Amino acid sequence: MFDKMLEATPSRAVPPPAMEQSALLHVRIEPSKGWISLGLKDLWQYRELLFFLAWRDIKVRYKQTTLGAAWAVIQPLFTMLVFTLFFGRLAKVPSDGIPYPLFSYTALLPWQLFAYALTESSNSVVANERLITKVYFPRLVVPLASILAGLVDFAIAFVLLIGMMVWYGVKPTWAVFTLPFFVIFTMATALGVGLWLSALNVQYRDVRYTLTFIVQFWLIASPVAYSSTLVPARWRPFYGLNPMAGVIEGFRWALLGKAQAPGAILWVSVVVVGVILIGGLYYYRRMEKTFADMV
Amino acid sequence: MTDVAIRCERLAKRYRIGEREAYKTLRGVITNAFSSTFRGLHSAAQRSPNGSERLNFWAIKDVSFEIKRGEVLGIIGRNGAGKSTLLKILSRITHPTHGHADIWGRVGSLLEVGTGFHPELTGRDNISLNGAILGMRRAEIARKFDEIAAFAELEKFIDTPVKRYSSGMYMRLAFSVAAHLESEILLVDEVLAVGDASFQKKCLGKMGQVSREGRTIVFVSHNMAAVRALCHKAILMKDGVVAASGMVADVADDYLLESALGASAKEWRDPATAPGNESVRISYVRIIPPEGSAEITIDTGVQIEIGFENLLENINLGCTVYVTNRDGVLIFESGHRISSDRDSRRGFYQVVGRIPGHLLNAGRYSLDVLFGKDQRYVLLRIDGVVSFEVENTATGRGSNMSVAPGVIRPLLSWCHSFKEESSLVKQP
Numbered sequence: 001m002f003d004k005m006l007e008a009t010p011s012r013a014v015p016p017p018a019m020e021q022s023a024l025l026h027v028r029i030e031p032s033k034g035w036i037s038l039g040l041k042d043l044w045q046y047r048e049l050l051f052f053l054a055w056r057d058i059k060v061r062y063k064q065t066t067l068g069a070a071w072a073v074i075q076p077l078f079t080m081l082v083f084t085l086f087f088g089r090l091a092k093v094p095s096d097g098i099p100y101p102l103f104s105y106t107a108l109l110p111w112q113l114f115a116y117a118l119t120e121s122s123n124s125v126v127a128n129e130r131l132i133t134k135v136y137f138p139r140l141v142v143p144l145a146s147i148l149a150g151l152v153d154f155a156i157a158f159v160l161l162i163g164m165m166v167w168y169g170v171k172p173t174w175a176v177f178t179l180p181f182f183v184i185f186t187m188a189t190a191l192g193v194g195l196w197l198s199a200l201n202v203q204y205r206d207v208r209y210t211l212t213f214i215v216q217f218w219l220i221a222s223p224v225a226y227s228s229t230l231v232p233a234r235w236r237p238f239y240g241l242n243p244m245a246g247v248i249e250g251f252r253w254a255l256l257g258k259a260q261a262p263g264a265i266l267w268v269s270v271v272v273v274g275v276i277l278i279g280g281l282y283y284y285r286r287m288e289k290t291f292a293d294m295v
Numbered sequence: 296m297t298d299v300a301i302r303c304e305r306l307a308k309r310y311r312i313g314e315r316e317a318y319k320t321l322r323g324v325i326t327n328a329f330s331s332t333f334r335g336l337h338s339a340a341q342r343s344p345n346g347s348e349r350l351n352f353w354a355i356k357d358v359s360f361e362i363k364r365g366e367v368l369g370i371i372g373r374n375g376a377g378k379s380t381l382l383k384i385l386s387r388i389t390h391p392t393h394g395h396a397d398i399w400g401r402v403g404s405l406l407e408v409g410t411g412f413h414p415e416l417t418g419r420d421n422i423s424l425n426g427a428i429l430g431m432r433r434a435e436i437a438r439k440f441d442e443i444a445a446f447a448e449l450e451k452f453i454d455t456p457v458k459r460y461s462s463g464m465y466m467r468l469a470f471s472v473a474a475h476l477e478s479e480i481l482l483v484d485e486v487l488a489v490g491d492a493s494f495q496k497k498c499l500g501k502m503g504q505v506s507r508e509g510r511t512i513v514f515v516s517h518n519m520a521a522v523r524a525l526c527h528k529a530i531l532m533k534d535g536v537v538a539a540s541g542m543v544a545d546v547a548d549d550y551l552l553e554s555a556l557g558a559s560a561k562e563w564r565d566p567a568t569a570p571g572n573e574s575v576r577i578s579y580v581r582i583i584p585p586e587g588s589a590e591i592t593i594d595t596g597v598q599i600e601i602g603f604e605n606l607l608e609n610i611n612l613g614c615t616v617y618v619t620n621r622d623g624v625l626i627f628e629s630g631h632r633i634s635s636d637r638d639s640r641r642g643f644y645q646v647v648g649r650i651p652g653h654l655l656n657a658g659r660y661s662l663d664v665l666f667g668k669d670q671r672y673v674l675l676r677i678d679g680v681v682s683f684e685v686e687n688t689a690t691g692r693g694s695n696m697s698v699a700p701g702v703i704r705p706l707l708s709w710c711h712s713f714k715e716e717s718s719l720v721k722q723p
Contacts, residue, residue, distance in 0.1 A: 024479065027402070029387060030395035052427035056413055056420075063415040134410045135428055136387035136402075292389045293310065 053145035072153035120146040121194025195280030240268030305394035369526035400479030409469030414458035447471035596652035653706035657687035
């Protein structure tokens with residue numbers, strides 16, 4: 001009784017333009033059950049939106065600041081100075097024979113990228129609540145876009161690193177060609193954790209408050225101010241359970257031409273990130289259908 | 296088969312009550328876990344089927360319909376009838392609980408204009424961003440950029456951050472982007488309710504133009520006038536189901552008939568079935584002619600009597616009514632503060648209000664009743680709880696008994712005086 005079909009074309013309607021039904025995009029809307037695909041094809045369709053959102057974040061980031069993009073350098077620079085003074089000079093933390101400022105700044109670059117990407121992606125779903133409740137797009141776009149914006153800061157801060165390498169006369173080896181891998185690996189780490197946290201954040205707003213703590217804790221647990229060689233050799237593979245240990249040692253190896261490539265640490269880190277990222281992708285996809293109703 | 300744009304089959308969506316409000320915190324989860332272990336078995340028995348059924352709310356149930364390509368379909372219904380939920384499902388923002396819908400063609404949905412606008416960005420940047428969010432390709436945005444800026448009449452301010460725009464300029468820019476969407480199917484919520492009258496007209500004109508281009512449009516509104524102007528066909532939603540569907544004129548009549556049948560007094564003897572919640576429960580709402588008159592006319596005005604049981608002690612309690620006409624236009628809101636010193640008492644209250652004569656025009660009106668706390672928080676809202684008819688009289692119109700145009704029917708004091716003979720008129 002409720003579902004009377006609409007019949008007869010109304011007189012005012014114009015006959016539809018001759019279009020092949022098969023040429024039209026067909027979408028079926030139905031309840032999603034159980035485990036779903038990652039929807040990467042759909043994501044690819046929306047790649048322009050991904051870049052527009054990242055572009056928005058970049059444009060807006062330093063609006064109405066006096067120093068503007070200089071902040072991208074100031075933050076790691078001053079952290080490096082403080083680390084050099086307290087850890088390098090006063091505590092005399094060994095730095096594998098590399099000048100301590102260069103040693104810590106090289107680690108701070110991926111660290112800042114990671115900390116930014118993690119924080120932004122974890123808050124991304126809640127921050128884009130308006131978009132999510134009003135427009136359809138693959139929800140994965142949101143955390144991905146927020147991570148991309150961090151690359152600009154990274155690139156700006158990287159210029160200073162090049163200057164420092166020239167100053168200290170450090171010549172990169174062929175290992176420098178592995179750098180893109182480590183940059184992607186940093187972002188994959190942040191994305192993996194960020195996917196879990198952003199989806200959890202929708203349901204439990206506690207995540208936002210835990211986040212500052214997580215980032216602080218993680219910084220201390222990563223070899224930014226010290227070297228992973230401080231960890232006894234037989235425990236070192238376990239240190240790789242913190243993927244940032246693998247990333248940072250990788251950065252130092254790729255840029256500063258340390259003799260030995262990070263071995264076991266890196267491989268453990270790669271596996272850990274793989275598990276977190278794939279798990280995060282599926283968890284996020286599973287939770288995203290409730291975002292519009294819950295956020 | 297080949298000319299179908301949208302087909303829905305038995306679509307249904309269930310919400311858990313309270314799901315959208317109070318988001319969970321870990322503390323809440325932990326305290327709940329604790330208290331439930333302590334309360335344990337006793338409450339488990341009490342809360343059984345009845346309890347869980349009360350937490351579920353079907354926003355729409357078994358909705359089926361079909362829209363052919365090039366049709367303009369209006370979805371009408373009161374607040375809470377399920378119109379917006381239906382649109383959200385068709386826009387793929389939320390998933391149905393069961394049933395399915397097939398859509399052939401690119402869908403553009405406008406549940407809001409200006410989604411994703413960023414105040415710090417310029418008009419130019421926001422056009423690109425908003426276009427991308429609505430699903431336009433970069434090349435498409437670039438091609439239409441000048442047209443969009445011109446439609447919004449904002450060419451001069453296009454490089455100004457939108458936070459410096461007036462709200463009118465902001466809306467014009469936002470709608471302009473939306474109006475240039477080139478999707479085969481357009482889903483539009485009540486976005487036209489915003490903006491000034493002339494701008495609304497321009498929007499309606501643009502939408503009419505879009506429909507003449509042979510595009511399929513689904514338009515959700517409770518503005519009957521807009522639906523009539525735009526749509527060929529309509530669906531009337533009521534309590535989550537399709538109550539009527541067909542040509543727009545027939546459905547519009549059903550809509551009016553439905554409100555005409557609404558009693559001008561409602562009473563709930565059994566508190567269990569009365570509309571309400573843990574704060575307030577309504578016992579009756581009556582619309583009666585004021586003392587000394589037998590019927591409600593534009594001269595007599597109206598008396599509103601609301602009886603309810605208040606369950607909250609020591610709060611600031613207020614009761615407000617909204618009066619809406621048959622076109623869905625909100626005529627006014629008016630309210631009464633029952634207690635303003637945090638001294639409400641638990642028990643039964645009656646609130647009486649009076650709409651004076653010579654205010655409402657002749658016609659059908661419906662009444663929404665709201666109870667609020669601290670003049671800020673809504674404790675209970677019941678839309679369209681009763682409706683009533685105001686009879687026409689000839690007051691102020693000589694012997695003209697037709698209904699005067701206009702939303703209200705004030706009785707103004709007019710006067711005139713004769714100044715002098717016209718000098719042009721020749722004396723015989």
